[in-house]
Amino acid sequence: MKTFSVGVSAVIPAPRSLLATGEGYVLTEATTVVFTPDDGEVARIATEFAADLRRWTGLAVPVTVPAAATGATGIRIELLPELGLAREGYTLDAAPGGVILRASTAEGLFRGSQTLRQICTDSAIPGVRIADEPRFAWRGTMLDVARHFFSVDDVKRYIDEIAYYKLNVLHLHLSDDQGWRVEIAARPRLAEVGGACEVGGGPGGFYTREEYADLVAHATARYLTVVPEIDMPGHTNAALVAYPEIAPEGYLTEHFTGTEVGFSNFDVANPATDEFVDAVIGELAAMTPGPYLHIGGDEVMKLTPEEFGGFVRRTIATVERHGKVAIGWDEVARAGAPSSTVVQFWRTHPDQDFLAPIREAAARGSKIVMSPGSRTYLDMKYDESTELGQDWAGLISVRHAYEWDPAELLGEVPDGALLGVEAPLWTETVTTLAEIEFMAFPRLTGIAEVGWSAASSRDWDGYRTRLAAHEARWDALGISHGAV
Amino acid sequence: MKTFSVGVSAVIPAPRSLLATGEGYVLTEATTVVFTPDDGEVARIATEFAADLRRWTGLAVPVTVPAAATGATGIRIELLPELGLAREGYTLDAAPGGVILRASTAEGLFRGSQTLRQICTDSAIPGVRIADEPRFAWRGTMLDVARHFFSVDDVKRYIDEIAYYKLNVLHLHLSDDQGWRVEIAARPRLAEVGGACEVGGGPGGFYTREEYADLVAHATARYLTVVPEIDMPGHTNAALVAYPEIAPEGYLTEHFTGTEVGFSNFDVANPATDEFVDAVIGELAAMTPGPYLHIGGDEVMKLTPEEFGGFVRRTIATVERHGKVAIGWDEVARAGAPSSTVVQFWRTHPDQDFLAPIREAAARGSKIVMSPGSRTYLDMKYDESTELGQDWAGLISVRHAYEWDPAELLGEVPDGALLGVEAPLWTETVTTLAEIEFMAFPRLTGIAEVGWSAASSRDWDGYRTRLAAHEARWDALGISHGAV
Incomplete structure (x- = not known):
């Protein structure tokens, strides 16, 4: 060979x-x-x-x-x-x-x-x-295993492929409206019932605790930190199907196979919800050797700011009580998250409404992970001709994913506030490892360089030339990839 | 070298x-x-x-x-x-x-x-x-890190020493009246408060979740299964000091540095106790990759059989809900434990009062681990001249620990009911790794052979001769040991 x-x-x-x-x-x-x-x-x-x-x-x-x-x-x-x-x-x-x-x-x-x-x-x-040596401490990718489920073997192979590019964080989006993907022994219906669904009506699936441990061990051996995400209080339909007692009055509690967002959330006024959150976070924290636990927090549309803020702050306290550092999508910066919480910026345009709370969180001491949707969302189409993927955050060419600087997007933030970069891959349209690879490579390769290499050493023409050798390698190894 | x-x-x-x-x-x-x-x-x-x-x-x-x-x-x-x-x-x-x-x-x-x-x-x-190939699937030793606390490094070294003799189970007695030794993030006072004590009034200590994971990984790499024990509902003074709200009215809720037993137990009628047990077991189960979780169950003196039985059955159900197989000291056989529960025999003499319920459990399908106190308790003195150790279960010479057959002690039980043997080391008098070694070797070596080797291949004279070479090795390596 x-x-x-x-x-x-x-x-x-x-x-x-x-x-x-x-x-x-x-x-x-x-x-x-x-x-x-x-x-x-x-x-x-x-x-x-x-x-x-x-x-x-x-x-x-x-x-x-x-x-x-x-x-x-x-x-x-x-x-x-x-x-x-x-x-x-x-x-x-x-x-x-x-x-x-x-x-x-x-x-x-x-x-x-x-x-x-x-x-x-x-x-x-x-x-x-x-x-x-690397520029940033956090160089990650997120894989959404909730919209479509991917097997342990597929995720392990993807881990091998990204470790080759010196990524060091694998963020697993383990729950969403369409599916719950990790066994929680204290709430067995989450996986058994909540896991049995995915976008388009496929069978779904979930990782048993042993499989999750195996996956984490595979990542750890490649010096990748697994950051598990339970998206809360919204994006929770699958959990509500399993445990309807924590759904607000009148909410859907049946499997959902579509791709709309914003319709689900926990009943945040119900003490049973806090007990549920404590049980899930406690068990997931104990299963996870890395320091982080992601609480989601994005796209909650039916709660008041007070209801949302209260839930977020209680949930962060729960994460910390279970010995982990909380990370949340950038909505948590507006919800009064303490400065110990890492904020993951995901917005698609530099609107001051979005930027100001994040800059303020950084000024208070929060660390920021940059995942601007219009640069890093690997589920966006490359161009109009890409069949797979979506386009709501824009078309993202290989060059567009590469040619930006995380330090210039937020404006003034304290030195050291930027923890790094992460490229999420949402999987509404993505159903196989080959499709994951096609969307990730070569854009994720570019994000890896944005995160690792000095800004002064990066230029598109040089990168484009280097990339050709990697494209040839992917072709030789049968790894799918997009074209520049 | x-x-x-x-x-x-x-x-x-x-x-x-x-x-x-x-x-x-x-x-x-x-x-x-x-x-x-x-x-x-x-x-x-x-x-x-x-x-x-x-x-x-x-x-x-x-x-x-x-x-x-x-x-x-x-x-x-x-x-x-x-x-x-x-x-x-x-x-x-x-x-x-x-x-x-x-x-x-x-x-x-x-x-x-x-x-x-x-x-x-x-x-x-x-x-x-x-x-x-081995005779029995379970060849273990128990280390009591509750009566005296032992550092991660000491336990790792002990793991290396016992792996050499093909032991495959390390049972850690993580809680007792005198100390609580593992961090439970959901109940932080257990380790912080309950851990700050030991027999004789020393500072005690506990394993953080990271240290526990490190210890378990060290054992796993040597193909040793760690079986964590939280002893309940008795032997729980350290937990009650940390969380007096689950102590019965009028019980001691101060640190205990003595060695008496039988005075403490949870308030088993209080729903907060079940919540406590669920939180502890859930977190410990999630931290533990092996299939077993030990619930103790020994020497409960102040509860009625109904109170004890109800608690044991609920706790076993909790262990199973968290995805583990429960194991308990042999009292659980009389408490109506289901046949899925492993029963650890620890009695010091073949009294029918003790044997009958265990034989019945075996007949119903329970697996049995044999730890007869008068053969396997490594904290017993070798003879009258041994300064360290206790003698309530008898003096246990090297020959006495070796010359017995686990299959002959219980009488008739179904084929396959005997899972194996385990030698517990209680540490009321044992305070250092050298003292652990002194009590364990060469008696634990004999238990290892009882568990691994065919009964027909064992004889004292041959074993005694082989042992001499091991004694010379221990001396050369600076591993303490008793004399034959």
């Missing part, structure tokens, strides 16, 4: 600094992956990179630690906390005498190993000197 | 069949660990065994997959589901030409790799042919 290398000049996201030095390290039967120190995570990263090298080259690629007796050239993977590199930073030097990947954390080694995967051909690792 | 091999004739627990064949495989600079298939768990087991070989020998011990180009002799680790071996079974063949470890599951490979660790010297793996 071939590596489908993209070549040393086509790494995405662009490294902080990269110098192609010509002649590289030739892979031979003697090539060894040497790691240090001899500990678990470093060994795992070395072992998994060697496994890929084997698949690509057919060589044996033994993995070992430095030993005086072996003078073997090879690929060295070194964890050196004393280097003091940024948490996800790494350095990579490849030359005829060997290859050295160094980082101060195992996470940095993992990110660097993705660069190695991108540049490695089936016969050599080209000569290069790289020093790299 | 040396391997501290116990030698091929001293493996504990004794394998199903073992033939020493003389000349073995000599370790050299060319020795390679070769694994197949090239997948994650097999790679990890191979990588970790190679890391130990390196520590013992100073050799490089590269790890790789079979490749035509390399004719290297070495240690092959092969996952072969088609062999159809028992879940934890394995075969091991070592000869001058090489070593082959085979199993039908990764778990079997892990168990077999412990045998390899036991027999490997710093220069060779002796000639041997082994076919092995």
Whole structure:
């Protein structure tokens, strides 16, 4: 099998600094992956990179630690906390005498190993000197598994594909009007009843707790934080079908297979709703090793601002009581969310009505994740000819998804207020892994670069050229993708 | 560093069949660990065994997959589901030409790799042919971290020590009168207030959810299932100190640093108690990947049989609603526990009053774990001269812990009713890892053999001889232990 290398000049996201030095390290039967120190995570990263090298080259690629007796050239993977590199930073030097990947954390080694995967051909690792670290701490994508359900295997494969681009957050939209997708043992009807539906009337589905744990473990092993979202108090029809006792008088409590929004919400005046929320959040928090829990909060149309604000503040307190940091869609900034809450900006245009509360939240200390709909919504069509997808947030070409700066959209916010970027993929029209891939690539690749690479190092023409190598790789591997 | 091999004739627990064949495989600079298939768990087991070989020998011990180009002799680790071996079974063949470890599951490979660790010297793996599998599915030990608290690092080290003897269950007694040891975000005072005490008045402590997850992950990587216990409705003083609203009128709600039992219990008539139990079990179930949750149930002295039975049945239903199998001390067999509940026998003498309800539970379909106090309680003194420990269940010599058969104690029970054996270590007098080790070894080693090895293959004289090699190893490694 071939590596489908993209070549040393086509790494995405662009490294902080990269110098192609010509002649590289030739892979031979003697090539060894040497790691240090001899500990678990470093060994795992070395072992998994060697496994890929084997698949690509057919060589044996033994993995070992430095030993005086072996003078073997090879690929060295070194964890050196004393280097003091940024948490996800790494350095990579490849030359005829060997290859050295160094980082101060195992996470940095993992990110660097993705660069190695991108540049490695089936016969050599080209000569290069790289020093790299990310611009933003949060580089994510959201997958809506509620409008259509996707299997654990499909999501795992998608995780593998996005880890290659150094993304580090997978936000799972686990509930919406059309389906509830994670087992909550304390409220078993959520998954059993609320899960048995999806857009268009398919069978839906849900992750058992074991499957969810398996999915999270797969992501964690790739240094991706899973952020689970239970969208509340709106987008809750599936929950209300399962537990009609927390639906307001007169609301629909039957399965919904359409795509309209705004018609459902919890009965926020009912104490049983708070008990329900506490049970769901408590269990989901305990199942989730990452620090975040997403409470949704978007598009609530039938509650007064007071009703909405009260529910949001109580729910954030519940999340915090269960030991997690709350994150919500940007409506929560207008609902008096405390500064501990992360605000996810999703608006499609820079209307001051939307921007002002978010800027104020940032001024009070809230961190902001940027998901402007008109740049990052992967379910938007590429252009008029795209059959899949929607267009309410605009058409989003590959260039449009790439050519913007998260720091310029909000206007003045304090240094450090921007946590990063995230590209959501809503799935009203998306039903298969191939369709996920088609909408994500190459726009998500661009968002990955927006999040990782320095603004000064980004330009469309250069990116477009690098992208061509990735398109060729996707074609070779059978990964669907859109066209530029 | 040396391997501290116990030698091929001293493996504990004794394998199903073992033939020493003389000349073995000599370790050299060319020795390679070769694994197949090239997948994650097999790679990890191979990588970790190679890391130990390196520590013992100073050799490089590269790890790789079979490749035509390399004719290297070495240690092959092969996952072969088609062999159809028992879940934890394995075969091991070592000869001058090489070593082959085979199993039908990764778990079997892990168990077999412990045998390899036991027999490997710093220069060779002796000639041997082994076919092995366990007698019982449950081979456990319980650690009481409530009477005295033990750090995550101490428990991890203990996990490593017991995995070497193929134990597969670590039961953690997480709550008792003297302390509550795991963070429950929904009831934060349990850990903060209830955790700040221990026998003798020390500071106590607790595991945060992250620490608990870390501990469980460490155990899981060694194919040990963690079974968390919240002892209820008695042994609950620490919980009542934290939440006095669920204490019966007039009960002590202050920290307790003594060792008496039987004075505390929940107010089982208070609906707030059921809410409390639901919140605790829900969160602990969600944090725990293994299938079991232990509800305690022992030594409740102030409730009527009706009050006790009602609470136990409700609590078991709560555990099952949260997706786990309940296990309880054998009192639950008399409380009308359903047949889905595992019953842990702990009595110190074969009184029919105790035995009859357990036999009846077994006849109804309950599985039984055997922890007879007079054989398996690791906190009992070895003999009159032992300073540490207690003697209320009798003195337990190394021979007494070894020379019994779990199948003969209960009398007639259906085939398959015996799930296995478990040795609890209560820690009223035990305060350090060295003291844990001193009480556990070598009696726990004997329980491991009682649980793993065929009854016909066990005899005291042979075991005593094998044990000598393990005692020498413990001495060399600085692991405390008692004397035979």
